[in-house]
Amino acid sequence: xxxxxxxxxxxxxxxxxxxxxxxDTKMTARSGETIAAxxxxxxxxxxxxxxxxxxxxxxxxxxxxCFECRVEVDxxxxxxxxxxEVCSGMRVYRQQQLPRPFQEGGRER
Amino acid sequence: MMDRETIICRCEEVTYEExxxxxxxxxxxxxxxxxxxRAGMGICGGRTCRFLIEDAAEESKEKVYENIPLKYQPxxxxxxxxxxxxxK
Amino acid sequence: xxxxxxxxxxxxxxxxxxxxxxxxxxxxxxxxxxFMKPGGRLLGQxxxxxxxxxxxxxxxxxxxxxxxxxSGVHIRLGTTVYHIEKENRWVTETSxxxxxxxxxxxxxxxAETPLPISGWTLPGVMSIGAAQVMTNVxxxxxxNKGIIIGINPLTMAIARELQLAGVEIEGIYxxxxxxxxxxxxxxxxxxxxxxxxxxxxxxxxxxxxxxxxVNQWTRQKAIQFYPKKGLSVWGIPIHFDKTVTKIIxxxxxKGGFISSINAEGIIKEEEQYRKEVDFVCISGGLYPLVELxxxxxxxFYLIPELGGHIPLHNQTMHTPVExxxxxxxxxxxxxxxxxxxxxxxxxxxxxxxxxGTSRDIEEKLHQSVQNEKRIRAExxxxxxxxxxxxxxxxxxxxxxxxxxxxxAKE
Numbered sequence: 001x002x003x004x005x006x007x008x009x010x011x012x013x014x015x016x017x018x019x020x021x022x023x024d025t026k027m028t029a030r031s032g033e034t035i036a037a038x039x040x041x042x043x044x045x046x047x048x049x050x051x052x053x054x055x056x057x058x059x060x061x062x063x064x065x066c067f068e069c070r071v072e073v074d075x076x077x078x079x080x081x082x083x084x085e086v087c088s089g090m091r092v093y094r095q096q097q098l099p100r101p102f103q104e105g106g107r108e109r
Numbered sequence: 110m111m112d113r114e115t116i117i118c119r120c121e122e123v124t125y126e127e128x129x130x131x132x133x134x135x136x137x138x139x140x141x142x143x144x145x146x147r148a149g150m151g152i153c154g155g156r157t158c159r160f161l162i163e164d165a166a167e168e169s170k171e172k173v174y175e176n177i178p179l180k181y182q183p184x185x186x187x188x189x190x191x192x193x194x195x196x197k
Numbered sequence: 198x199x200x201x202x203x204x205x206x207x208x209x210x211x212x213x214x215x216x217x218x219x220x221x222x223x224x225x226x227x228x229x230x231x232f233m234k235p236g237g238r239l240l241g242q243x244x245x246x247x248x249x250x251x252x253x254x255x256x257x258x259x260x261x262x263x264x265x266x267x268s269g270v271h272i273r274l275g276t277t278v279y280h281i282e283k284e285n286r287w288v289t290e291t292s293x294x295x296x297x298x299x300x301x302x303x304x305x306x307x308a309e310t311p312l313p314i315s316g317w318t319l320p321g322v323m324s325i326g327a328a329q330v331m332t333n334v335x336x337x338x339x340x341n342k343g344i345i346i347g348i349n350p351l352t353m354a355i356a357r358e359l360q361l362a363g364v365e366i367e368g369i370y371x372x373x374x375x376x377x378x379x380x381x382x383x384x385x386x387x388x389x390x391x392x393x394x395x396x397x398x399x400x401x402x403x404x405x406x407x408x409x410x411v412n413q414w415t416r417q418k419a420i421q422f423y424p425k426k427g428l429s430v431w432g433i434p435i436h437f438d439k440t441v442t443k444i445i446x447x448x449x450x451k452g453g454f455i456s457s458i459n460a461e462g463i464i465k466e467e468e469q470y471r472k473e474v475d476f477v478c479i480s481g482g483l484y485p486l487v488e489l490x491x492x493x494x495x496x497f498y499l500i501p502e503l504g505g506h507i508p509l510h511n512q513t514m515h516t517p518v519e520x521x522x523x524x525x526x527x528x529x530x531x532x533x534x535x536x537x538x539x540x541x542x543x544x545x546x547x548x549x550x551x552x553g554t555s556r557d558i559e560e561k562l563h564q565s566v567q568n569e570k571r572i573r574a575e576x577x578x579x580x581x582x583x584x585x586x587x588x589x590x591x592x593x594x595x596x597x598x599x600x601x602x603x604x605a606k607e
Contacts, residue, residue: 004336004362009243009251013336034233037335045320045449053122056448058320060119060157062327064231064277065308065486067153067187068119078152078187082327083275085233110464111375112315112442119318129377157311160484160505164378177506181491184279184290192279192292 003030003041020090029086036062036069036081039092047071047081047094054097071095117165118158120151128165139166139178152187155179201227201271203547204289204298206278206489209237210533211525211540212304213261213270218544219300220268222558224551227271227298229278229291234334235262237306238526239533241329243361244354244397246577254533255333261537281493287520300520300547303489304540307504307526310380310481312347312372316444316453317479325480329355332362340476344453345369346441347480348387350578353397355480356433367474368427368434370441370455372481374462380481384437385416385460396577398430417460440464444477453477483530483580493521498594502587503529504580511595512566514543517602522546529587530580531573538569 006012015030022044029038036059039047046056047069060068062082069081072093081092113126123146131137131145139162142148149155149162163178203219205212208230216226234240236258246252265272277292287301309324316322321340323331325347328339342365345352356366371384382390392410395402402410405428409419420437427434436455442464443454457468483504487497490508495516497506507529514522524543525536542565549558573585581587 002338002340004332004338007336008361009253010255010333010336033335033337037331037337040331040339041335041337047320050122050318055122055318056320057119057318058449059323059327059331061309061324062330063308065153065156066119067151070152076189078189083231083233085275111313111373115313115315116318117313122318125313154488156308156486156488158313160380161311161313161378177487177491177497181488183492185488185492186277186279188277188279188292 002043018086018088020086020088020092022092023094024091033086034082035071035073035079035084035086035090035092038086039081049095049097051095051098052100117161118146118148118151118155120153120157121147121149123148125165128162132166137166139163140180142166143179149179154185154187199227199294199296201225201296201298202551203227203300203302204229204287204296205302205304206230206281206289207237207304207306207525208232208235208262208272208274209304209306209525209536210239210257210261211306211536211543212237212302213258213265214537214540215302215304215522215524215544215547216265216270216272216540217261217268218541219547220265220270222545222548222552224548226269227273227296228265229273229276229289229296231275231277233275234258235265235272235274238326240334241326241332241358242354242533243333243358257533278489281489283493283518283520300522300550301493302514302522302524302543302547303493303508303527304523304525304536304543305486305489305527306536307483307530308486310484312381312479312481314346314373314441314444314479316446316450317477319444319446319450320448321446321450321475322444322477322479325351325355325478328476328478329358332359332364336362338362338364339478340450340474341365342367342474343476343478344441344472344474345478345480347372347482348435348437349390349480349482350394350397350580351482352480353394353430354578355478357397357431360431360433366433367472368436368439370436370439371458371462373440373442373464374458383460383462384420384458385413388416388419388437389413390582393579393582398435401428401430401435404428420460441477442469445471450475450477483526485527485529487527490516490521490523490527493518495521496598498591500529500587500590502581502583503591507591509595509598510591512542512569512592513546513562514539515546517598520550529584529591531584532576532578532580534572534576535569538565538572541565542569
């Protein structure tokens with residue numbers, strides 16, 4: 001369990017559980033947290049695959065500067081998981097590597 | 110010494126090797142280095158790597174910059190088309 | 198189009214403190230922030246100021262937010278600013294529409310300086326600030342066991358916070374050194390900076406012995422004879438003689454390659470080994486986030502003591518651009534307490550800009566500028582040891598600028 005429920009200085013937190021989806025898989029989140037926090041709490045670290053190379057990426061700055069954590073949320077692409085509150089029933093998808101049909105003269109890769 | 114295959118620009122996956130060989134071959138300014146390699150031109154707008162590109166282009170880190178070598182320009186965050194020109 | 202007398206970008210310690218003061222001067226104030234909670238960098242902060250007395254950033258943020266709302270400030274969260282422009286008045290373009298205002302305050306804070314390391318794009322590698330926000334704001338741990346690369350005041354404060362939350366820190370290491378990059382320092386240079394962290398790492402300084410820090414030669418010796426197991430602070434080993442040359446893992450972080458280095462940062466090839474961890478924090482320090490000041494056409498100067506390029510400003514937080522003010526980390530990297538008092542000054546300055554001068558406002562402004570100096574003198578942690586010198590440099594640059602523009606007008 002990677003949630004800190006009882007902090008020695010900050011004390012306890014009890015927040016409502018909600019459900020959302022990552023790539024059509026049901027996940028549990030706590031109300032009021034970001035998509036990035038909810039995914040990390042579910043042990044999900046890879047939030048997208050680089051559009052060109054396909055290398056896995058996760059949260060880096062967590063304050064909206066680096067855009068590494070962008071995901072698709074309810075049909076909207078390029079949404080920063082670290083800046084967006086998770087909502088009940090939300091459908092989150094990871095960005096996948098994009099096809100590059102015009103590299104190497106248009107041949108199939 | 111840093112591993113030359115280290116990625117400097119995370120958005121465009123430009124390595125340290127690409128930056129220094131380009132800087133050496135063309136003796137270029139930070140701006141030209143950026144344009145040639147696409148380092149700093151990805152979705153974050155160079156917010157993560159701009160200083161690294163500036164330094165890779167220069168001869169020495171001792172150099173004092175009076176002005177900001179790589180220009181900032183609007184929009185300072187990528188914006189969606191449906192958000193432009195809207196007066197909510 | 199939305200309209201206000203004052204628009205403030207950033208709901209952190211500087212922005213909220215400014216909003217409160219301006220609203221108390223009778224102005225209509227709107228604060229914009231990208232994040233969904235108010236408080237900015239305050240939200241993550243948690244450190245013991247003296248025995249049993251904690252600086253709890255979340256409580257500070259709550260207090261400021263309540264004061265602001267009670268003073269009639271409008272706070273718009275989840276609002277991303279794209280552009281600012283001066284027409285007759287200031288125009289701020291955001292994801293939630295456009296705002297027009299007489300005065301505009303930039304209080305956007307700082308961003309983290311990157312330290313590129315082989316493998317740093319792997320999921321599980323994050324900036325140390327990211328781990329702080331996850332742990333203290335969202336109460337989710339970044340992992341079970343991690344390493345921190347980079348040693349500065351932020352490292353020491355956040356390592357302690359992670360530990361409090363039950364996260365194991367395997368060790369704190371020096372970043373790989375590359376002399377081309379201005380923000381990279383040799384182990385010897387980093388060790389020299391430990392003196393400013395006396396409050397954050399007292400046991401470390403006691404053990405190294407402050408006499409070993411006095412000059413370059415003694416610092417080199419201290420690294421040469423550095424204990425192989427490191428020296429611990431709160432049980433966390435700090436390694437001044439080791440770096441992480443590569444972060445390893447296929448789909449996410451599995452560990453790191455640790456290499457011994459000398460005082461100049463040269464890697465000893467024969468002394469390398471692997472450590473298994475499930476997360477890595479990169480701690481390169483902070484730099485002022487000045488993009489909006491640059492877009493607004495504000496002149497800049499490089500002042501390393503303040504953390505980088507700084508928009509020209511005076512002690513009452515004016516920039517040379519009419520109606521544009523700055524406060525907080527955009528003026529130099531310092532503590533939240535400094536950001537708050539600078540915000541108060543900026544809020545009063547905007548009050549004066551709209552309402553005109555009065556004896557009362559001049560007195561308050563004078564007091565606020567004095568408060569900033571007092572708080573700096575009393576600070577337990579300095580992000581840069583020469584921050585006072587940096588502030589003096591900026592003051593001089595401002596005076597020269599004023600003189601030169603007066604001469605140009607004649």
